[in-house]
Amino acid sequence: ISLTCISSECRSFYELRRHIELLLLLLLALSAVAGQARYSIPEEQAEGSFVGNIARDLGLDVTRLISGKARIITKGGRQYVDLNKDKGILVIKERIDREELCGKTTxxxxxxxxxLENPIQLYRVTVEVTDINDNSPxxxxxxxxxxxxxxxASGTRFSLESADDADVGFNDIQRYGLKPSDHFxxxxxxxxDGGRFVEMVLQNPLDREKEExxxxxxxxxxxxxxxxxxxxxxxxxxxxxxxxxxxxxxxxYKAEVKENSPEGTVITTVSANDADKGANGEVTYSIAHVVKETKQLFEVNVQTGEIKVAGKLDFEKSKTYQLNVQAxxxxGYSDTCKVVIQITDENDNVPTIQLMSFSNSISEDSPPGTTIAVLNVDDEDSDGNGAVKCSINSDVPFKIESSLTGYYTIVTEDFLDRESNPEYNLTITVSDQGSPPLSSSKNINVKVSDVNDSPPKFDHSEYTKTVAENNSPGLSVFTVSANDADWGQNARVSYFLQERDINGLAVSSLVSVNSDTGVIHAVKSFDYEQIKWFEFNVTVRDAGSPPxxxxxxxxxxxxxxxxxxPQVLYPVQTGGSLVAEMVxxxxxVGYLVTKVVAVDVDSGQNAWLSYKLQKATDRALFEVGLQNGEIRTIRQVTDKDAVKQRLTVIVEDNGQPSRSATVIVNVAVADSFPEVLSEFTELTHDKEYNDNLTFYLVFALAVVSFLFITCLVVIISVKIYRWRQSRILYHSNLPVIPYYPPRYSDTLGSATLPHVYNYEVCRTTDSRKSDVKYILKWFYFRVHSTSLDLSKAHSLCIHKKTNKQQQQQPQKNKKNKKLALW
Incomplete structure (x- = not known):
C-alpha cells in the first residue's frame, strides 16, 4: 500500500492545534469583558448537554436572569441552544451537525x-462547533x-477524481493509497487556494502486449x-x-460574472491544442477536481470549452470559484488549466428588521430617553449594497439611536401625554445604499399608559338651581357633572359634599349628593320663611393614586x-274675652271704627293681602277697606241701630290658591257704658256655663284616674277639699270690662278718639275683692273681680276725668269706648 501524508508536518499538527486552542481561550476572555461570551462544543451532542454557565461568565445573578425575562434571540435561523434561567446555564436544544451548519468552513x-429587560441589556454569545470524525471519505x-x-513515458501523471470528506481539519482526508502499486x-x-487534487503517476512503462x-x-x-x-x-x-x-x-483563466446571472450565461472559454492528428488530436473538455456544489453551478461545453452558468450564483454564499478544466x-493524454471565476455583488437582498425587544406600552410620565424597542437590521449584500440606514417617521415623539453594529434602539424624545395622544404608530424604515436602493419597513404600535395627572373638572364652576319650598324629602334637585381626561380607574369620579354650617345647620342635613352620579337630593323639605337660599361646595375626586x-x-x-x-295681629282674638269697639x-259717614291689621309671612304676591266684609249684623252700616283693612261707617248712625254689632272680616292673600283668615270684630253702638254692659251681660253667663262644663270634665277625668291609680287618692281628696272651699267664697260672677281704645289719626278728617280718658270705679263694701287699674294714654278699664252682684250693689259710680285737652274740646264730642268682657 502506498500512503502519502497530506500535511507538510504531520508531527507538528498536535502542537499547532494546542496553540490555536490557547489563542481561542484568550479571545474568549477578551470578548467576555466586552459583554460577549464564547463557548466551544463538539458536534452531535445529545439534547440537554451542558454548553456553558452563561450567568457566571457574564457576571450575572440567576435572579437577574429571571427578573429580566432573559431569552435567546436568533436571527432567522434554527435555535440550537436553550437557556436554563433557573440554573443560569446554556444547554443543547437540538442535535448540531457541523457539516450541515458550516460545510467546509472553519x-x-x-x-x-x-x-434582558428592565433595564434592557444585550449580550452576544458565540458557540464554536468542533468537528468529530463522523463522516467517511x-x-x-x-x-x-x-x-x-x-x-x-514513466512519470506521466493522470488526474483522478479526488474523494470528498464532509469533516474538516484532521478528520478530513489526510492521505491516499493505491494498490497494487506495481506500475503506478x-x-x-x-x-x-487550499484545494487539492489527486494524480496517479506512472512508475514503470506499460506493455499492452503483456497486460492490456x-x-x-x-x-x-x-x-x-x-x-x-x-x-x-x-x-x-x-x-x-x-x-x-x-x-x-x-x-x-480569470473571469467575472454577476450573481443571479441566468442559466446559460457564458462566463469564459478555455482552449487547448494537441499536436497529434486525427482522433488522437481531437480535444474534449471537462471539469475535474472540484466539489459537487461547484459542479452544480457551472458547466463546460465538451467540444468548444465554453464555461456557462448552470445554477444560481449567490455572492453572499461565495465570492470566488476555482474550476479545474481538463483538456x-x-x-488518453490530458492537460488541466485553472479557471478563477469572481462573483460580483448585486443589490439583490432587501434589508431585514428584527425586533429583539419591544414594549408595546409606556407610561406617560416616562422621562425622555426611555427605551421602548431594540431592533437588529441586516443586509446580506456587501459594500454599499449592504450599508443600511435606519429611520422612523418624524411625527412621533420618538427617535432612533444606534447602539452596537447593526443594532438600534428606539427611545422617547420628549414627554408624553396620554390625554393628547393615547397611542402612536411607528414606521421603522431601513434602506441600503445600492442602486437602486432597496428598503423595508415595519410598523409597531405603542400605547401610552395612563398616569393620574389630570384632575376632574366640573362642567361649570358655579351652579344655581331654584327649588320650590315644601318639596318632598329625597327630591332630586339637579345633577352636577364632572369629567376626567384620564382613563380607567384614574377617570372614575366620585362626588362629595364639603361640610359647613348654614344658619346653624349642617349642609348634610339639607342636601345630599350621590357619590357615583352627582345627583343632588334634598334631605328635608325647605321652608322659604326659614331660609331663602344657601350655598355649599361639591367636591369631585377621582380614584387615582394619589387622587x-x-x-x-x-x-x-x-x-x-x-x-x-294671613295672621291677624289686631284686633287680638282671645278665647277668654270679648273685645268690642264703641261707636x-x-x-x-266715614267714621273710623277700627283697623284690622294682618300680615303674611310669605313673600311677593303671596303676601299681598286684601280685606273683605264677609258677614255683618247690618251690612248697610259698615264697610272694610280692600287694601288697608279700615272699618268705617258708610251711613249715619241712628238710634234704631242695634247696640251689639258683629262683623266678620276675611283677610285673603294673592297666592294661587289663595289662603285666608277671618276675624270677628264686635262693635258696640252706644254712648255710655251701662248701655253696653246690659247688652253684653248674657254673654258672660254663657262664659260661666262653659267654664263650669270644663271643670266637670276635668273632675270626671280625675275620678276615672282615681279608679286606676289608687296611690293618688290622697292628692285627689285634697283637691276636692280645696275646690269646695272655693265654692263658698266665689258663688257669683260679674264680667270684667276692660277698655282698649286705639289712638288712630283720622285720615278722612273726622276725629275718632284722639283723647285720653281715665275712669274710677266705686263699689260697695260687701264686695269680697276688688282691683281697679288705670293706664294712662289708653282707655283701659279693668275690673278683676271674682264675684260681683249688681243686685247687691248700692251704687256703681263712674266718674269721668279729663285732662286739659279734654276741657278745651266741646261737650258734644262723644267718647269712643272699647269693652273687654271676661
Whole structure:
C-alpha cells in the first residue's frame, strides 16, 4: 500500500492545534469583558448537554436572569441552544451537525443574543462547533475508467477524481493509497487556494502486449479516531501509442460574472491544442477536481470549452470559484488549466428588521430617553449594497439611536401625554445604499399608559338651581357633572359634599349628593320663611393614586309657595274675652271704627293681602277697606241701630290658591257704658256655663284616674277639699270690662278718639275683692273681680276725668269706648 501524508508536518499538527486552542481561550476572555461570551462544543451532542454557565461568565445573578425575562434571540435561523434561567446555564436544544451548519468552513460557529429587560441589556454569545470524525471519505464515482497509451513515458501523471470528506481539519482526508502499486503511485497536489487534487503517476512503462488492462483500488483515509476511509476502483485500458498530449492555451483563466446571472450565461472559454492528428488530436473538455456544489453551478461545453452558468450564483454564499478544466484527447493524454471565476455583488437582498425587544406600552410620565424597542437590521449584500440606514417617521415623539453594529434602539424624545395622544404608530424604515436602493419597513404600535395627572373638572364652576319650598324629602334637585381626561380607574369620579354650617345647620342635613352620579337630593323639605337660599361646595375626586379633585359651588334658591295663611295681629282674638269697639251714635259717614291689621309671612304676591266684609249684623252700616283693612261707617248712625254689632272680616292673600283668615270684630253702638254692659251681660253667663262644663270634665277625668291609680287618692281628696272651699267664697260672677281704645289719626278728617280718658270705679263694701287699674294714654278699664252682684250693689259710680285737652274740646264730642268682657 502506498500512503502519502497530506500535511507538510504531520508531527507538528498536535502542537499547532494546542496553540490555536490557547489563542481561542484568550479571545474568549477578551470578548467576555466586552459583554460577549464564547463557548466551544463538539458536534452531535445529545439534547440537554451542558454548553456553558452563561450567568457566571457574564457576571450575572440567576435572579437577574429571571427578573429580566432573559431569552435567546436568533436571527432567522434554527435555535440550537436553550437557556436554563433557573440554573443560569446554556444547554443543547437540538442535535448540531457541523457539516450541515458550516460545510467546509472553519472554524464553525453560530452566534445568538441573550437579551434582558428592565433595564434592557444585550449580550452576544458565540458557540464554536468542533468537528468529530463522523463522516467517511467518499468518491464521486464508484469506478474510474482510464485509457492509457502504452507509449506513455514513466512519470506521466493522470488526474483522478479526488474523494470528498464532509469533516474538516484532521478528520478530513489526510492521505491516499493505491494498490497494487506495481506500475503506478498516487500523489496529492496542493493548490494555492487550499484545494487539492489527486494524480496517479506512472512508475514503470506499460506493455499492452503483456497486460492490456489493469485494475487498481484508490483508498482515501482521514486522520480521525477511529480512522475512516473510502475507496474507488480504477480500470485502466492500455491503448496503442499516442505520443502528444493536449496543451492548454494558458494555465490560468480569470473571469467575472454577476450573481443571479441566468442559466446559460457564458462566463469564459478555455482552449487547448494537441499536436497529434486525427482522433488522437481531437480535444474534449471537462471539469475535474472540484466539489459537487461547484459542479452544480457551472458547466463546460465538451467540444468548444465554453464555461456557462448552470445554477444560481449567490455572492453572499461565495465570492470566488476555482474550476479545474481538463483538456483530453482520445489517446488518453490530458492537460488541466485553472479557471478563477469572481462573483460580483448585486443589490439583490432587501434589508431585514428584527425586533429583539419591544414594549408595546409606556407610561406617560416616562422621562425622555426611555427605551421602548431594540431592533437588529441586516443586509446580506456587501459594500454599499449592504450599508443600511435606519429611520422612523418624524411625527412621533420618538427617535432612533444606534447602539452596537447593526443594532438600534428606539427611545422617547420628549414627554408624553396620554390625554393628547393615547397611542402612536411607528414606521421603522431601513434602506441600503445600492442602486437602486432597496428598503423595508415595519410598523409597531405603542400605547401610552395612563398616569393620574389630570384632575376632574366640573362642567361649570358655579351652579344655581331654584327649588320650590315644601318639596318632598329625597327630591332630586339637579345633577352636577364632572369629567376626567384620564382613563380607567384614574377617570372614575366620585362626588362629595364639603361640610359647613348654614344658619346653624349642617349642609348634610339639607342636601345630599350621590357619590357615583352627582345627583343632588334634598334631605328635608325647605321652608322659604326659614331660609331663602344657601350655598355649599361639591367636591369631585377621582380614584387615582394619589387622587385629584376639584370643587364647584352650588347655590340653591328656595322659591316661595303660598303655604302660610294671613295672621291677624289686631284686633287680638282671645278665647277668654270679648273685645268690642264703641261707636257713638253721633258718628258721621266715614267714621273710623277700627283697623284690622294682618300680615303674611310669605313673600311677593303671596303676601299681598286684601280685606273683605264677609258677614255683618247690618251690612248697610259698615264697610272694610280692600287694601288697608279700615272699618268705617258708610251711613249715619241712628238710634234704631242695634247696640251689639258683629262683623266678620276675611283677610285673603294673592297666592294661587289663595289662603285666608277671618276675624270677628264686635262693635258696640252706644254712648255710655251701662248701655253696653246690659247688652253684653248674657254673654258672660254663657262664659260661666262653659267654664263650669270644663271643670266637670276635668273632675270626671280625675275620678276615672282615681279608679286606676289608687296611690293618688290622697292628692285627689285634697283637691276636692280645696275646690269646695272655693265654692263658698266665689258663688257669683260679674264680667270684667276692660277698655282698649286705639289712638288712630283720622285720615278722612273726622276725629275718632284722639283723647285720653281715665275712669274710677266705686263699689260697695260687701264686695269680697276688688282691683281697679288705670293706664294712662289708653282707655283701659279693668275690673278683676271674682264675684260681683249688681243686685247687691248700692251704687256703681263712674266718674269721668279729663285732662286739659279734654276741657278745651266741646261737650258734644262723644267718647269712643272699647269693652273687654271676661
Amino acid at each position: 472554524p464553525c460557529s453560530f452566534s445568538f443574543e441573550v437579551i 467518499s468518491f464521486p464515482k464508484d469506478e474510474i475508467i482510464l485509457k492509457i497509451a502504452e507509449s506513455v 503511485k498516487v500523489e496529492v497536489q496542493n493548490q494555492s 488492462t489493469h485494475s487498481l483500488v484508490l483508498i482515501a483515509s482521514d486522520g480521525g479516531e477511529p480512522r475512516r476511509s473510502g475507496t474507488v476502483r480504477i480500470h485502466i485500458t492500455v491503448l496503442d501509442a499516442n505520443d502528444n498530449a493536449p496543451v492548454c492555451s494558458q494555465p490560468v 483530453s484527447d482520445h489517446g 385629584l379633585s376639584s370643587v364647584a359651588t352650588v347655590k340653591i334658591v328656595v322659591q316661595d309657595q303660598n303655604d302660610n295663611p 257713638p251714635r253721633s258718628a258721621d
